Amino acid sequence: xxxxxxxxxxxxxxxxxxxxxxxxxxxxxxxxxxxxxxxxxxxxxxxxxxxxxxxxxxxxxxxxxxxxxxxxxxxxxxxxxxxxxxxxxxxxxxxxxxxxxxxxxxxxxxxxxxxxxxxxxxxxxxxxxxxxxxxxxxxxxxxxxxxxxxxxxxxxxxxxxxxxxxxxxxxxxxxxxxxxxxxxxxxxxxxxxxxxxxxxxxxxxxxxxxxxxxxxxxxxxxxxxxxxxxxxxxxxxxxxxxxxxxx
Amino acid sequence: xxxxxxxxxxxxxxxxxxxxxxxxxxxxxxxxxxxxxxxxxxxxxxxxxxxxxxxxxxx
Numbered sequence: 001x002x003x004x005x006x007x008x009x010x011x012x013x014x015x016x017x018x019x020x021x022x023x024x025x026x027x028x029x030x031x032x033x034x035x036x037x038x039x040x041x042x043x044x045x046x047x048x049x050x051x052x053x054x055x056x057x058x059x060x061x062x063x064x065x066x067x068x069x070x071x072x073x074x075x076x077x078x079x080x081x082x083x084x085x086x087x088x089x090x091x092x093x094x095x096x097x098x099x100x101x102x103x104x105x106x107x108x109x110x111x112x113x114x115x116x117x118x119x120x121x122x123x124x125x126x127x128x129x130x131x132x133x134x135x136x137x138x139x140x141x142x143x144x145x146x147x148x149x150x151x152x153x154x155x156x157x158x159x160x161x162x163x164x165x166x167x168x169x170x171x172x173x174x175x176x177x178x179x180x181x182x183x184x185x186x187x188x189x190x191x192x193x194x195x196x197x198x199x200x201x202x203x204x205x206x207x208x209x210x211x212x213x214x215x216x217x218x219x220x221x222x223x224x225x226x227x228x229x230x231x232x233x234x235x236x237x238x239x240x241x242x243x244x245x246x247x
Numbered sequence: 248x249x250x251x252x253x254x255x256x257x258x259x260x261x262x263x264x265x266x267x268x269x270x271x272x273x274x275x276x277x278x279x280x281x282x283x284x285x286x287x288x289x290x291x292x293x294x295x296x297x298x299x300x301x302x303x304x305x306x
Contacts, residue, residue, distance in 0.1 A: 053255040054254075060264060064268065111268060114263060115264065216272060223279045227279065245291055
């Protein structure tokens with residue numbers, strides 16, 4: 001059987017498919033996040049060698065920080081596909097990804113501040129990791145602002161795609177800010193992210209929660225892209241034939 | 248149970264971090280549902296106006 005993947009690059013075919021996938025992603029998101037947090041709170045030690053109970057913020061903090069970075073890469077990928085192939089749906093996906101990415105960045109910064117207060121004794125520090133993450137938030141906001149500032153949809157799609165591409169430079173900076181080869185050079189307060197050092201039950205809980213956050217992101221991005229499709233394709237005949245408008 | 252929420256004195260920090268994440272991750276889909284409804288209502292309204300206009304032109 002040959003599946004024509006390009007079929008779903010047409011909003012008309014993607015809209016019903018996305019509608020069917022959303023409940024599935026919601027079920028997976030809720031189940032995985034619940035399982036991850038259950039594991040993280042009940043199957044782990046209360047006090048670690050260098051951290052007390054507050055280390056449990058890790059489950060939402062690391063999951064949201066990973067999502068914030070990955071979603072940025074996903075957003076740029078969609079924007080690039082849009083620029084190269086000039087497909088309408090790719091730009092809509094890029095724009096739908098931006099807000100979920102922003103939400104994840106805000107969660108990562110807020111939970112990080114709370115964790116910092118307990119662990120380092122300060123809510124905020126201009127450490128490379130924290131600073132570059134704050135700039136990531138501004139780039140997300142800049143992308144959204146630029147997109148809504150230009151009325152012509154095609155032009156705003158292209159302009160914001162270029163901004164997203166420029167902002168991609170941030171992702172390796174954030175990565176190396178944590179995985180700094182020589183700590184004396186980077187003076188990083190933020191812990192190195194060395195997964196092999198994390199105790200296995202904590203690691204399992206963290207990875208399950210992260211998977212749940214992925215599912216959450218898929219669900220919200222698909223919900224948003226469906227609305228964007230309706231807004232942008234409102235004058236087409238397939239939209240007016242949808243059951244949403246005929247009851 | 249109380250001891251669980253107390254979290255060795257760090258309960259306020261842990262639960263507020265979890266709370267912020269939960270709040271944002273509930274608000275986001277809720278606003279999406281409202282936005283979708285308002286877009287659907289708007290398109291329906293436009294459709295009705297368009298039909299009325301066509302009817303008027305016929306008469």
